[in-house]
Amino acid sequence: MASAAAPTTLSLLKTTSSSSSSSTRARPSLLPVSSAGLRSTSLRRLGFAAADPILTRHVASKIQSFGSGKASRAVVLMAKKSVGDLTAADLKGKKVFVRADLNVPLDDNQNITDDTRVRAAIPTIKHLIQKGAKVILSSHLGRPKGVTPKFSLAPLVPRLSELLGIQVVKADDCIGPEVEKLVASLPEGGVLLLENVRFYKEEEKNEPEFAKKLASLADLYVNDAFGTAHRAHASTEGVTKFLKPSVAGFLLQKELDYLVGAVSNPKRPFAAIVGGSKVSSKIGVIESLLEKCDILLLGGGMIFTFYKAQGLSVGSSLVEEDKLGLATSLLEKAKSKGVSLLLPSDVVIADKFSPDANSKVVPSSAIPDGWMGLDIGPESVKTFSGALETTKTVIWNGPMGVFEFDKFAVGTEAIAKKLAQLSGKGVTTIIGGGDSVAAVEKVGVADVMSHISTGGGASLELLEGKELPGVLALDEAIPVAV
Ligand SMILES: Nc1ncnc2c1ncn2[C@@H]1O[C@H](COP(=O)(O)OP(=O)(O)O)[C@@H](O)[C@H]1O
Numbered sequence: 001m002a003s004a005a006a007p008t009t010l011s012l013l014k015t016t017s018s019s020s021s022s023s024t025r026a027r028p029s030l031l032p033v034s035s036a037g038l039r040s041t042s043l044r045r046l047g048f049a050a051a052d053p054i055l056t057r058h059v060a061s062k063i064q065s066f067g068s069g070k071a072s073r074a075v076v077l078m079a080k081k082s083v084g085d086l087t088a089a090d091l092k093g094k095k096v097f098v099r100a101d102l103n104v105p106l107d108d109n110q111n112i113t114d115d116t117r118v119r120a121a122i123p124t125i126k127h128l129i130q131k132g133a134k135v136i137l138s139s140h141l142g143r144p145k146g147v148t149p150k151f152s153l154a155p156l157v158p159r160l161s162e163l164l165g166i167q168v169v170k171a172d173d174c175i176g177p178e179v180e181k182l183v184a185s186l187p188e189g190g191v192l193l194l195e196n197v198r199f200y201k202e203e204e205k206n207e208p209e210f211a212k213k214l215a216s217l218a219d220l221y222v223n224d225a226f227g228t229a230h231r232a233h234a235s236t237e238g239v240t241k242f243l244k245p246s247v248a249g250f251l252l253q254k255e256l257d258y259l260v261g262a263v264s265n266p267k268r269p270f271a272a273i274v275g276g277s278k279v280s281s282k283i284g285v286i287e288s289l290l291e292k293c294d295i296l297l298l299g300g301g302m303i304f305t306f307y308k309a310q311g312l313s314v315g316s317s318l319v320e321e322d323k324l325g326l327a328t329s330l331l332e333k334a335k336s337k338g339v340s341l342l343l344p345s346d347v348v349i350a351d352k353f354s355p356d357a358n359s360k361v362v363p364s365s366a367i368p369d370g371w372m373g374l375d376i377g378p379e380s381v382k383t384f385s386g387a388l389e390t391t392k393t394v395i396w397n398g399p400m401g402v403f404e405f406d407k408f409a410v411g412t413e414a415i416a417k418k419l420a421q422l423s424g425k426g427v428t429t430i431i432g433g434g435d436s437v438a439a440v441e442k443v444g445v446a447d448v449m450s451h452i453s454t455g456g457g458a459s460l461e462l463l464e465g466k467e468l469p470g471v472l473a474l475d476e477a478i479p480v481a482v
């Protein structure tokens with residue numbers, strides 16, 4: 001992935017707040033506040049347009065304001081302690097329980113078909129190895145009901161070993177005497193991969209006794225499993241009650257940096273592109289982004305609910321009849337917030353939901369009966385691309401059409417290419433997980449984006465402004481003063 005196109009909230013603050021920083025910026029004056037104390041007035045006073053639900057509820061625990069007058073700036077420090085904050089002495093010879101999300105797709109021969117999550121987990125593990133820690137690596141795979149061989153983490157061992165440059169040892173369990181023996185024989189810089197933590201039902205139930213057993217294996221805890229951070233499970237949340245310190249890994253930190261930091265305090269103009277099948281699954285995201293973005297582009301199956309709400313005929317396109325009122329209110333909200341909301345002006349329609357359907361391009365206002373819209377049309381691609389041209393930050397969640405069928409993947413692929421082009425020009429481009437990531441990968445432009453989220457559900461919840469239990473449970477970087 002491309003390196004950060006812009007200093008993110010977190011890295012900016014880390015620089016300015018460090019006592020050894022060579023920054024020539026005015027010395028920051030500290031305004032310690034609690035998360036609960038971050039109200040709209042304090043945010044407005046510090047330069048934010050309005051209270052930001054994500055910032056207030058999720059990450060903010062300290063504001064630093066520096067400079068004065070018109071030049072004054074305010075940034076919010078992400079307050080979760082990170083593995084990078086631990087010293088060499090904190091780590092050398094220490095047993096570190098690392099929860100990663102190694103939930104990768106496997107084919108029938110147990111080969112990994114997409115190793116993105118494995119590669120994303122490497123920086124934290126390598127860092128710990130280099131610091132002489134003993135890494136106890138834990139993950140789930142799939143949704144097994146009890147011990148299920150096809151959900152074993154064994155297929156991960158060769159790829160992890162290759163990427164880390166050392167032989168990773170695999171345990172057949174994740175707790176118990178055999179695991180304890182393997183931990184005891186783990187050398188400094190060694191990595192022990194525990195078996196699928198979901199082989200125990202206690203994991204998803206977040207049972208304290210099970211969490212305690214996991215915790216008893218180690219001296220400290222690192223959560224780098226962003227894709228699972230929205231789950232309050234024993235290995236993501238419960239374990240933090242028994243292991244201190246409990247800190248964020250580099251991947252988790254980067255995800256928060258972009259999905260919270262860059263989105264909450266973006267370089268403007270800030271555009272959001274939201275697609276996917278249904279309005280109902282994206283209401284929270286749209287509402288949350290309407291508070292922050294300057295431009296909102298809508299695509300995918302959800303647009304037909306908006307058209308119908310405006311009185312247009314939509315043929316047999318996907319429509320959520322019970323969300324027509326909601327669509328109207330979202331359009332009104334965009335207007336009242338001064339957000340430029342664009343719906344596609346033309347669509348690609350099909351005579352059936354099939355990869356070999358007959359298709360044609362029609363204006364959005366002229367969808368005949370019996371036909372369904374499966375992609376945005378060429379005129380819309382042009383309009384959307386033009387609207388994105390001057391942006392400085394773009395976030396994308398959800399495909400523009402049924403991109404799984406080549407015939408209806410054109411709009412999605414065009415948007416992916418446009419974002420790649422913008423990224424090359426220094427625009428911060430964030431792909432918010434799920435199917436949009438698959439689309440970006442299909443086009444082969446994943447590497448040029450500023451950030452591609454490794455979590456579908458987790459990124460969606462974060463963008464909606466929800467709290468992620470796996471993040472909340474981690475230690476604060478700086479004590480919160482109330
Ligand atoms: N016009 C459309 N009609 C029906 N389904 C669509 C349409 N456009 C996109 N989709 C489907 O939406 C799905 C993705 O929706 P969703 O899960 O909400 O997005 P994401 O996974 O990116 O969050 C894809 O499977 C895609 O085929």
Ligand SMILES: O=C(OP(=O)(O)O)[C@H](O)COP(=O)(O)O
Pocket residue numbers: 101103142143227228231434454455456457458
């Ligand atoms: O793949 C995952 O989530 P995602 O499909 O929402 O990206 C995570 O590993 C979480 O898995 P879960 O949804 O079974 O808890």
